[in-house]
Amino acid sequence: GAGVSQSPSNKVTEKGKDVELRCDPISGHTALYWYRQSLGQGLEFLIYFQGNSAPDKSGLPSDRFSAERTGGSVSTLTIQRTQQEDSAVYLCASSFRGSNEQFFGPGTRLTVL
Amino acid sequence: GQQLNQSPQSMFIQEGEDVSMNCTSSSIFNTWLWYKQEPGEGPVLLIALYKAGELTSNGRLTAQFGITRKDSFLNISASIPSDVGIYFCAGQPQYNNNDMRFGAGTRLTVKP
Numbered sequence: 001g002a003g004v005s006q007s008p009s010n011k012v013t014e015k016g017k018d019v020e021l022r023c024d025p026i027s028g029h030t031a032l033y034w035y036r037q038s039l040g041q042g043l044e045f046l047i048y049f050q051g052n053s054a055p056d057k058s059g060l061p062s063d064r065f066s067a068e069r070t071g072g073s074v075s076t077l078t079i080q081r082t083q084q085e086d087s088a089v090y091l092c093a094s095s096f097r098g099s100n101e102q103f104f105g106p107g108t109r110l111t112v113l
Numbered sequence: 114g115q116q117l118n119q120s121p122q123s124m125f126i127q128e129g130e131d132v133s134m135n136c137t138s139s140s141i142f143n144t145w146l147w148y149k150q151e152p153g154e155g156p157v158l159l160i161a162l163y164k165a166g167e168l169t170s171n172g173r174l175t176a177q178f179g180i181t182r183k184d185s186f187l188n189i190s191a192s193i194p195s196d197v198g199i200y201f202c203a204g205q206p207q208y209n210n211n212d213m214r215f216g217a218g219t220r221l222t223v224k225p
Contacts, residue, residue, distance in 0.1 A: 004155070033213070042119070042201060042217040043156070056212075091155050100144045100163075100205050102213065104155030 002026065004105035006092050012111045013082055021077040021108045025094030032075050033093040033102060034067055043091065049075060051097065082112045119202050119216025126192055127224050134219040135186040136202035144205040145178050145185035150218070151198045159200075160187070182207075192223050 005024045013019050025032050034046040045059040049069040060066070064082075069075040079086055089109050093102035119136045126132060136145070144163055148156035160171050162178035162185060169176055175188045185204070189196055202216040 035215075043203075043215040045213065045215075093155070100146065100213065101158055101161055102146075104148075104157070106153065106155050 004092055004094055004103055006090075006105035006108050008108060009106065010109045010111075012113065014113050015084060016081055018078065018080045019082055019110065021079075021090050021092075021110070023075045023077070023092030023094075023105060025073065025075070025092070026103055027073075028096070029094035029103070030072065030097040031095045031099075031102075032069055033095075034075070034077050035091045035093065036061075037089045037091055037107070039088070046077070046090075079110075082110075084112045086110060087112045117202055117204055117214050117216040119219060121219055122217065123220040123222070125222045125224065128192060128194060130192055132189040132192055132196070132221060133186060134200060134202075135184060136204070136216045137184040138204060138206075138214075139183065141182045141207040142204035143182075143207050145176070146203040146213075147174075147176050147185070147187045148201045148203060149198045150201065156201055189221075192221075194223050194225050197221055197223050 007022045030051045032049040035043040037043050047067045048056040064080045067077045089107040091107045093104045095102045117136050117138050146161050147159045149159050150156040160169050160176040165182050166180050167178040173190045199218040199220050201218045203213050206212050
């Protein structure tokens with residue numbers, strides 16, 4: 001069966017540009033998470049969606065970061081006016097409601113020049 | 114937020130050796146998970162632990178949920194070259210069911 005997919009796999013952008021990263025969770029998974037992984041670092045929580053509930057945005061590092069989840073499925077993470085420190089791998093994960101076992105996508109490697 | 118302390122940061126071992134890594138927290142966690150990440154991939158779940166004292170095996174991997182609920186360890190026995198990767202612990206704090214905290218990872222290198 002299909003796992004979590006993310007696109008693009010790699011994105012190179014210039015400082016100041018906006019970028020959109022996409023995540024397709026596993027079908028039937030109601031929970032969706034975005035994480036950021038800087039080089040050689042662990043995973044930094046960004047945002048969490050659960051069904052139709054208001055998302056937990058407590059991990060977003062600044063107001064340049066936002067995320068949407070349309071129809072309870074696909075999610076888009078948007079970074080406005082990108083900065084060089086935004087360069088990282090952005091990982092998406094999904095899980096069944098009530099389960100702690102998150103399934104991760106392959107990530108999007110973002111490079112801001 | 115509550116951070117996890119994972120150690121060691123890296124390990125260089127010979128094929129066939131056993132490996133041990135651990136995670137600690139200053140507060141209580143309800144769940145401990147261990148993931149492995151290979152280059153260019155997302156983390157893959159290895160073992161999930163839900164009860165204090167629980168000891169679970171998955172092939173050559175064994176993990177335990179500490180009695181105090183503030184720590185967990187992962188052991189790999191008889192390591193092989195394909196064990197190479199970054200191993201992450203993750204825990205769900207008692208105070209927030211929506212939260213999952215990750216350790217910084219242990220980078221494992223296995224020399225044939």
